[in-house]
Amino acid sequence: MMKCLFPVAGYGTRFLPATKAQPKEMLPILTKPLIQYGVEEALEAGMKNIAFVTGRGKRAIEDHFDITYELEDQISGTSKEGQLDSIRGLIDQCTFSYTRQNHMRGLGDAILTGETLIGNQTFGVILADDLCVGKPDGVMAQMVRVYEKYRCSVVAVEEVPHDEVDRYGIVSGAEMDARHVRVERMVEKPAPQDAPSDLAVIGRYILTPDIFDILRDTAPGRNGEVQLTDALQTQAKNGKVVAYRFTGQRFDCGSVEGFVAATNYFFNR
Numbered sequence: 693m694m695k696c697l698f699p700v701a702g703y704g705t706r707f708l709p710a711t712k713a714q715p716k717e718m719l720p721i722l723t724k725p726l727i728q729y730g731v732e733e734a735l736e737a738g739m740k741n742i743a744f745v746t747g748r749g750k751r752a753i754e755d756h757f758d759i760t761y762e763l764e765d766q767i768s769g770t771s772k773e774g775q776l777d778s779i780r781g782l783i784d785q786c787t788f789s790y791t792r793q794n795h796m797r798g799l800g801d802a803i804l805t806g807e808t809l810i811g812n813q814t815f816g817v818i819l820a821d822d823l824c825v826g827k828p829d830g831v832m833a834q835m836v837r838v839y840e841k842y843r844c845s846v847v848a849v850e851e852v853p854h855d856e857v858d859r860y861g862i863v864s865g866a867e868m869d870a871r872h873v874r875v876e877r878m879v880e881k882p883a884p885q886d887a888p889s890d891l892a893v894i895g896r897y898i899l900t901p902d903i904f905d906i907l908r909d910t911a912p913g914r915n916g917e918v919q920l921t922d923a924l925q926t927q928a929k930n931g932k933v934v935a936y937r938f939t940g941q942r943f944d945c946g947s948v949e950g951f952v953a954a955t956n957y958f959f960n961r
């Protein structure tokens with residue numbers, strides 16, 4: 693059974709001051725924090741061992757995935773009790789482990805920091821600020837099926853407007869069928885004129901464990917950060933990355949605009 697890694701060490705500067713003293717992953721869409729949507733998606737994909745790469749000021753995440761005795765005692769037997777059902781279900785079914793990234797050296801470094809929790813096995817990665825509503829099932833569950841077929845790293849992708857490619861890792865390669873691309877090139881946040889396509893990687897990955905050794909050998913790239921994209925490019929050179937056009941919808945809740953769109957979507961459905 694695959695484990696799922698959640699890198700949650702980032703500062704969330706785009707949501708200041710809300711994220712000054714609380715993790716951005718705890719911001720709620722309606723009554724549920726972003727991170728809980730992510731863990732629910734992992735569980736739906738059969739990933740019960742949840743690993744977090746946290747950082748300073750992220751302790752609320754650990755408390756969220758634990759029992760709160762006084763509170764639960766207080767609302768026990770009242771109409772409010774049911775509101776804790778979803779989180780209690782996760783706590784009962786999953787295990788949670790944590791390690792800290794001491795310096796914010798980028799997503800690649802955060803994933804390498806998680807090696808101690810993952811070990812030598814293929815694993816899922818969810819960036820909780822990309823909130824996905826997969827159809828017919830969760831995006832990570834769809835990706836597990838892709839992995840089972842191709843047995844290499846898998847990245848979830850979607851077409852984005854051409855003038856937004858500089859916000860994403862962009863991939864290009866050989867179209868295998870309508871949903872799968874054998875990745876040949878990956879570029880992190882290219883200028884629109886340099887982008888090899890409009891196919892953007894979103895915050896869902898399945899990574900084979902050789903990624904750890906590659907990350908160790910990857911020099912810091914853009915912004916002095918170790919880029920996961922650069923490590924994936926090394927795998928892609930050997931034909932070992934498949935980009936998967938998922939079915940469903942994704943909200944970029946790392947931006948205020950996407951956060952509002954997600955809130956409206958969940959409120960109206």
Ligand code: UTP
Nearest residue numbers: 699700701702703704705706796797798799802
């Ligand atoms: P982002 O690029 O969204 O950065 O990171 P951020 O710091 O979270 O948010 P802004 O841009 O300042 O508003 C993408 C993902 O990688 C994690 C983040 O927690 C987020 O899930 N990350 C990033 C780390 O865990 N460590 C890092 O050093 C960098």
